[in-house]
Amino acid sequence: MTPGRLYLVPTPLDFGAEPQTLAQALPAETIATAARLTHWIAENAKSARAFLKRVDGLSPLAAPLQAQQISELPRQAHKQGDHNGHALDAAAKALLAPALQGHDIGLLSEAGMPAVADPGSSVVRAAHALGLPVLPLVGPVSLMLALAASGLNGQHFAFVGYVPQDAAARAKRLRELDASAARTGQTQILIETPYRNAALLQALLEQLSPASRLAVACGLGLPQQSVRSALVAQWRQHPGWREGLPLSLPAVFLFGP
Incomplete structure (x- = not known):
């Protein structure tokens, strides 16, 4: 058979x-x-x-x-x-x-x-x-769609999944990933449960170097999809950017030099 x-x-x-x-x-x-x-x-x-x-x-x-x-x-x-x-x-x-x-x-x-x-x-x-x-079969892969739309390094990247929920452990992990990205040039890709997206974005803005580039891709493949990519220093100068993102939808977070 x-x-x-x-x-x-x-x-x-x-x-x-x-x-x-x-x-x-x-x-x-x-x-x-x-x-x-x-x-x-x-x-x-x-x-x-x-x-x-x-x-x-x-x-x-x-x-x-x-x-x-x-x-x-x-x-x-x-x-x-x-x-x-x-x-x-x-x-x-x-x-x-x-x-x-x-x-x-x-x-x-x-x-x-x-x-x-x-x-x-x-x-x-x-x-x-x-x-x-x-x-x-051919179809959507959110991580690759987000990477393509981020402006970050698409030749050298790592999907690191979820970071810890505990605030202190999460902050430590984000600083480690940011240092690794700066040292290697590797884009770091993260995801989170939608109801914790806002908390993760806030932690990223607090812990990443101002010179790092941060991209957030929300609702990929949906009519309301939105992707924003800028230096962390610019994100901090424009708090309204966060309010404009549909963070209640599935999102992919990416950062690197």
Whole structure:
């Protein structure tokens, strides 16, 4: 039996916001491929069904929504990530069992490209270990969109994820990253839960060197998207810039020399 393939299916970046027309966010080929899949591994089954309902509105699903086989990633992948070590490898291989029976499988996150700043890397590793083809589909990746729009170094960058919530630990971490960026020229890329975006922006403005460039990209891919990039010294001179950003939406923060 010919084994199935693992498709990495990107989703729109409007999770938690007013949904946009799917055709505005994803290429027709990505939508058509998603429509013909009937087996899924998802970060969240509820959001996966919502995505498939949107797909069905443009390209009829190969199986009714109720008949779609959707398996969720283990809870550990959500809380601790699945990119370090091999604790989830056995579970990931089990999720791929339908592919060994000839079914193509789609991997979904709640927004953007799975396994990039989201869980899913354990499934990709398992697919390679099982000899399954891994095929990423074209769609939005918020980190790359933000980097392209930032004016910062796009040749040398690091995604550092979340910084500590504790104010003192966060301040220490931001100063360390700022010093590293100044020393190496490497752009630092951060994300935060939307309700803490304002607090992170305030901490960045307090801790970064005035000569560092800070870019904030909010609501990428949405009609209300906004990107502002300037030296920290300029941000401090224009407090109104912060009020003008839609910080309640998902945001990406970037800084460097």
